Amino acid sequence: MAAERPAATITACPDGPLLVRGDVDVVTASGELVPRRRRTVALCRCGFSAIKPFCDGSHKAAGFRTRDGE
Amino acid sequence: MPRAHRARTPHSRGRAYGQVRIQAPGRTRSVSVKTPRSRGPVSSELLAVLADAPQPVDGQLHRLDEAAVESLRTTSDVLRDDDLQVTLFCLNALHYDGLDGVDDGWEWHTGLGAVRGRIESAFELALRERVVTPARPASLSANAVAAALFELAAADKSPGLSRYVASKATEQQLAEFLIQRSVYQLREADPHTWAIPRLNARAKAALVEIQSDEYGAGRPERMHSTLFAETMRGLGLDDSYGGYVDQVPAITLASVNMMTLFGLHRRLRGSIVGHLAAFEITSSVPNRFYGNGFRRLGHGGLTEYFDEHVEADAVHEQIAARDLAGGLVEAEPGLIDDVLFGAAAGLTMDGWVTEHVLAAWTAGRSSLTTATTVAA
Numbered sequence: 001m002a003a004e005r006p007a008a009t010i011t012a013c014p015d016g017p018l019l020v021r022g023d024v025d026v027v028t029a030s031g032e033l034v035p036r037r038r039r040t041v042a043l044c045r046c047g048f049s050a051i052k053p054f055c056d057g058s059h060k061a062a063g064f065r066t067r068d069g070e
Numbered sequence: 071m072p073r074a075h076r077a078r079t080p081h082s083r084g085r086a087y088g089q090v091r092i093q094a095p096g097r098t099r100s101v102s103v104k105t106p107r108s109r110g111p112v113s114s115e116l117l118a119v120l121a122d123a124p125q126p127v128d129g130q131l132h133r134l135d136e137a138a139v140e141s142l143r144t145t146s147d148v149l150r151d152d153d154l155q156v157t158l159f160c161l162n163a164l165h166y167d168g169l170d171g172v173d174d175g176w177e178w179h180t181g182l183g184a185v186r187g188r189i190e191s192a193f194e195l196a197l198r199e200r201v202v203t204p205a206r207p208a209s210l211s212a213n214a215v216a217a218a219l220f221e222l223a224a225a226d227k228s229p230g231l232s233r234y235v236a237s238k239a240t241e242q243q244l245a246e247f248l249i250q251r252s253v254y255q256l257r258e259a260d261p262h263t264w265a266i267p268r269l270n271a272r273a274k275a276a277l278v279e280i281q282s283d284e285y286g287a288g289r290p291e292r293m294h295s296t297l298f299a300e301t302m303r304g305l306g307l308d309d310s311y312g313g314y315v316d317q318v319p320a321i322t323l324a325s326v327n328m329m330t331l332f333g334l335h336r337r338l339r340g341s342i343v344g345h346l347a348a349f350e351i352t353s354s355v356p357n358r359f360y361g362n363g364f365r366r367l368g369h370g371g372l373t374e375y376f377d378e379h380v381e382a383d384a385v386h387e388q389i390a391a392r393d394l395a396g397g398l399v400e401a402e403p404g405l406i407d408d409v410l411f412g413a414a415a416g417l418t419m420d421g422w423v424t425e426h427v428l429a430a431w432t433a434g435r436s437s438l439t440t441a442t443t444v445a446a
């Protein structure tokens with residue numbers, strides 16, 4: 001076991017968002033805190049979300065592919 | 071060991087111990103569910119049985135069992151049989167919050183368990199006959215299982231209730247939509263919670279992570295069931311659980327009974343997990359449309375429930391597909407077919423409910439039931 005656990009992890013979901021767990025502030029480009037309403041959040045990386053920076057599932061209809069393992 | 075004849079305990083809600091009688095509706099305010107009306111001979115016999123304190127298996131219970139056997143023999147479709155589905159709903163309710171005026175001691179009664187088992191067996195058989203379970207993915211890694219579940223949901227061609235609500239639904243239809251959904255959504259997440267002690271490691275942690283969010287992560291006002299109740303009140307509807315059970319059709323009761331079937335049987339833990347994954351995968355985008363329907367009709371202040379699900383279920387679908395379903399299959403590869411069956415059953419059942427509702431609405435009718443009440 002690792003002696004220290006990271007304070008936060010980011011999981012890159014295949015064909016989907018980045019799942020963020022742990023003690024992380026999400027801020028806008030001007031440094032304002034983006035209110036976080038749940039412990040684990042999903043950040044958009046396909047660009048199609050209507051609630052950016054969070055994911056709204058739009059990557060599925062958009063056919064977003066991350067090409068993991070290719 | 072069954073505790074069939076145990077007296078009410080100090081933890082029981084409602085009345086004092088001792089003799090139990092059905093009370094007039096509304097006389098006792100408890101958290102338990104308003105007892106549904108009977109819809110035929112089996113539910114009539116059941117309500118007659120439940121009116122008394124738990125008894126040894128006697129003539130009345132035999133009559134209930136015989137009515138169930140006869141009904142299962144003659145029904146044309148157990149999934150759409152009002153009498154059998156409301157009977158199963160009542161029997162299942164004993165395992166959740168209980169029924170108003172019904173002794174809690176009935177929950178594990180062996181006689182009732184036998185009746186429930188008969189109906190559930192026929193119900194499960196009908197589901198297995200009609201739900202098309204997809205082929206297993208080539209790999210059973212968590213990522214491959216997740217990909218298979220996302221693919222299954224994407225291939226689902228059920229008509230979209232959410233798009234109808236977004237663009238066409240009337241005020242009355244919005245209310246009907248909430249009523250149809252309320253039988254599950256006022257208890258949102260509960261059937262899947264039964265699975266927590268049946269899972270381990272990655273799958274268990276994933277389910278708890280999702281359910282914690284469903285239950286408000288320590289803030290009762292953020293519980294999804296609470297948000298749904300607020301939406302109902304906003305449209306002037308009764309938000310008490312079971313308030314509209316008498317008005318929903320058999321197929322809506324079947325959709326909830328199916329979740330309880332999967333959730334209450336450890337044997338079917340793969341299916342309740344698959345069901346949750348499919349539910350989450352098909353939730354974010356439709357909830358945006360539902361919210362749009364409410365905004366279109368001037369109810370922009372009532373969309374918190376839907377807005378919450380757009381964001382939450384985009385998180386949950388990733389955890390449910392990969393860590394929960396994928397994690398379970400990595401730990402127990404033999405459950406892959408159950409996971410896929412549960413997911414396909416969830417999508418198929420949702421399609422059946424939607425077909426019922428849209429058929430009524432497009433014909434200018436109500437989707438709610440006018441099932442005749444049979445005197446108990």
